[in-house]
Amino acid sequence: MLWLSPLLAIALTSVVALVIFAAAGRDPFSSLVRFLFSPLGDLYSFGELLIKAAPLILIAVGLSVGFRAGVWNIGAEGQLVLGVIFGGWVALNYGPSGAPWVLPAMLLAGAIGGAFWAAGPAFLKTRFNANEILTSLMLNYVAALWLSYLVFGPWRDPMGFNFPQSEPLAPAALFPIIIEGTRANIGIIVALLTVALSWVVLSRRLVGFELKVTGLSAPAARYAGFSARRAVWIGMLTGGVAAGIAGVGEIAGPLAQIFPTASPGYGYAAIIVAFLGRLHPVGIVFSGLLMSLLYLSGDVAQMSLGLPSAITGLFQGMLLFFMLAADVLIRYRVRWRRAVPALALEAAR
Amino acid sequence: MSLLTILLAALVAGTPLLYAALGELVTERAGVLNMGVEGMMVTGAVVAFAVALATGNIWLGVLAAMIVGALLAFLFGVLAITLMANQVVVGLALTTFGIALGTYLGKPFVGTALVLPRGSAGGGLAQLPVVGPLFAAIHPLVWLSWVLFAGVWYFLARSRPGLVLRAVGESPSSAHAIGYPVARIRYLATIFGGAMAGVAGAYISTVYTSLWTEGLIAGRGWIAVALVVFATWRPERCLLGAYLFGGATMGQLFAQSAGVGLPSELMSALPYLATILVLVLISRDAALMRLSVPASLGKPFNAEG
Numbered sequence: 001m002l003w004l005s006p007l008l009a010i011a012l013t014s015v016v017a018l019v020i021f022a023a024a025g026r027d028p029f030s031s032l033v034r035f036l037f038s039p040l041g042d043l044y045s046f047g048e049l050l051i052k053a054a055p056l057i058l059i060a061v062g063l064s065v066g067f068r069a070g071v072w073n074i075g076a077e078g079q080l081v082l083g084v085i086f087g088g089w090v091a092l093n094y095g096p097s098g099a100p101w102v103l104p105a106m107l108l109a110g111a112i113g114g115a116f117w118a119a120g121p122a123f124l125k126t127r128f129n130a131n132e133i134l135t136s137l138m139l140n141y142v143a144a145l146w147l148s149y150l151v152f153g154p155w156r157d158p159m160g161f162n163f164p165q166s167e168p169l170a171p172a173a174l175f176p177i178i179i180e181g182t183r184a185n186i187g188i189i190v191a192l193l194t195v196a197l198s199w200v201v202l203s204r205r206l207v208g209f210e211l212k213v214t215g216l217s218a219p220a221a222r223y224a225g226f227s228a229r230r231a232v233w234i235g236m237l238t239g240g241v242a243a244g245i246a247g248v249g250e251i252a253g254p255l256a257q258i259f260p261t262a263s264p265g266y267g268y269a270a271i272i273v274a275f276l277g278r279l280h281p282v283g284i285v286f287s288g289l290l291m292s293l294l295y296l297s298g299d300v301a302q303m304s305l306g307l308p309s310a311i312t313g314l315f316q317g318m319l320l321f322f323m324l325a326a327d328v329l330i331r332y333r334v335r336w337r338r339a340v341p342a343l344a345l346e347a348a349r
Numbered sequence: 350m351s352l353l354t355i356l357l358a359a360l361v362a363g364t365p366l367l368y369a370a371l372g373e374l375v376t377e378r379a380g381v382l383n384m385g386v387e388g389m390m391v392t393g394a395v396v397a398f399a400v401a402l403a404t405g406n407i408w409l410g411v412l413a414a415m416i417v418g419a420l421l422a423f424l425f426g427v428l429a430i431t432l433m434a435n436q437v438v439v440g441l442a443l444t445t446f447g448i449a450l451g452t453y454l455g456k457p458f459v460g461t462a463l464v465l466p467r468g469s470a471g472g473g474l475a476q477l478p479v480v481g482p483l484f485a486a487i488h489p490l491v492w493l494s495w496v497l498f499a500g501v502w503y504f505l506a507r508s509r510p511g512l513v514l515r516a517v518g519e520s521p522s523s524a525h526a527i528g529y530p531v532a533r534i535r536y537l538a539t540i541f542g543g544a545m546a547g548v549a550g551a552y553i554s555t556v557y558t559s560l561w562t563e564g565l566i567a568g569r570g571w572i573a574v575a576l577v578v579f580a581t582w583r584p585e586r587c588l589l590g591a592y593l594f595g596g597a598t599m600g601q602l603f604a605q606s607a608g609v610g611l612p613s614e615l616m617s618a619l620p621y622l623a624t625i626l627v628l629v630l631i632s633r634d635a636a637l638m639r640l641s642v643p644a645s646l647g648k649p650f651n652a653e654g
Contacts, residue, residue, distance in 0.1 A: 149614035313449025
């Protein structure tokens, strides 16, 4: 029955969406239809849906490994940016050579960058017991400033009319397109391979079981001899590697250039994708597609409905709220009565 | 540049952190971990800005921000306290939701400046001998935060309701067995935290900058959550921490204007790096953490057992 709650959440969010559209003075039903379906009108838009879903799915799968073990990596946004910085360095320096190893090297560098940024909170957690939520989150801001320094400074395109952007990446540093007539590239295949790999590891290998037990009950994991520190390292690094690769996918894919803001908040949205997909690889594919649709719909809202594109984040937050509530209503039977302290009950007898 | 200027700047920059951190501290002492401070601050900032702009009265703006912050915190409470959902996840959802709500509502106000008649900021207090100039130089919200600090300190350390709140945070089952309404107390503590986060946001948009832009809050809500850990859940250390961080923020601006030869981005990163540093310094003492953290922090309480 638990698969029902994401669907319930979508239904409830749609109801609130109707209210929001009505409050903004738009016709609620036609706006909702336009909001949800106009991004899917043609092949090109379908490609856009896929290239936005790919990083979300990739990062969410990576994060879900940690979330299962109760390791809260909130720093995917920063780890993505590190992927952009490390992968971008390779692309800017070796891309013009046109060598075939440039793209694999970018992916490797991005993975190392993301892992490096995730290793900080993992080290501080395992060595000093510092809360990984707060440390990984703080590093998001630091990473954004680092990228901004590079793009406003050493990496700025001398021919770019002083805009804060790097020079366009060389063709050797770009992902090949897989669907003709769209921008859909092999990043989508990378994401799907990750989904398959993580499904095998999580459900068919011992380490997946270890992580699950650690998340469900830390004492049980300790009793079974599963190392909590190992879980922190595995959880943080998988998220970091996935986010770093996703960062490379952004500059090697739709952006084809390096900008100070490399991601429209994919690192944060992926957290919601992971939970909406119930931390399960297959569920994450669906929730990633849904979240990608919401991003495209945000653009529709801005362009054809005249509403701020921030409406996307509003719906993202609501989806998670409603799913958390629906979970409880599905898991438990609700009985309306006053909670009476146990002592008072005994006294009354 | 005199020492007094720097101290005043630290006060001005530390005040929103103090409001948000004191609110979160009370919430956490009741055992509730609301990580949505950033979201409540963003929405509070926008609402305060819009109301102050429409009415020309900053206090109505602050009041509106308190109400909105309290409402968002109530929403958190419904999910985390009544429905017993994972508090970390609800907090993250509230962060996303609050930031998006603020951005959505604030769209029409981006780039608008809030011009209000300054008046005599200190009112009658500015006439006092010795301390008068201080009150004239700072906004009433700054010294009201000291009143709040004193109130929170007295409430937690000296008052009976404060003792009950702490009992709920340490052992909700014991508090429940004695007959205290655990859920109601947790709701009130959470709502108080939300209202204070609203004030913190209002201060930033109406007093500190007098304008609204996206990214205005810039992680201050998260720094406030970290400050509570740094303060080992004690208000007096919260006060110290808020002004240290305020000073760090301002020190960066002074260093830039003094022409320190470091990239401005590195200077801007300092408050975030400093937050990580103090978290590490405090958290490495495992015994201190175990003794300080409210024992039931982040754990839902089910009266049915």
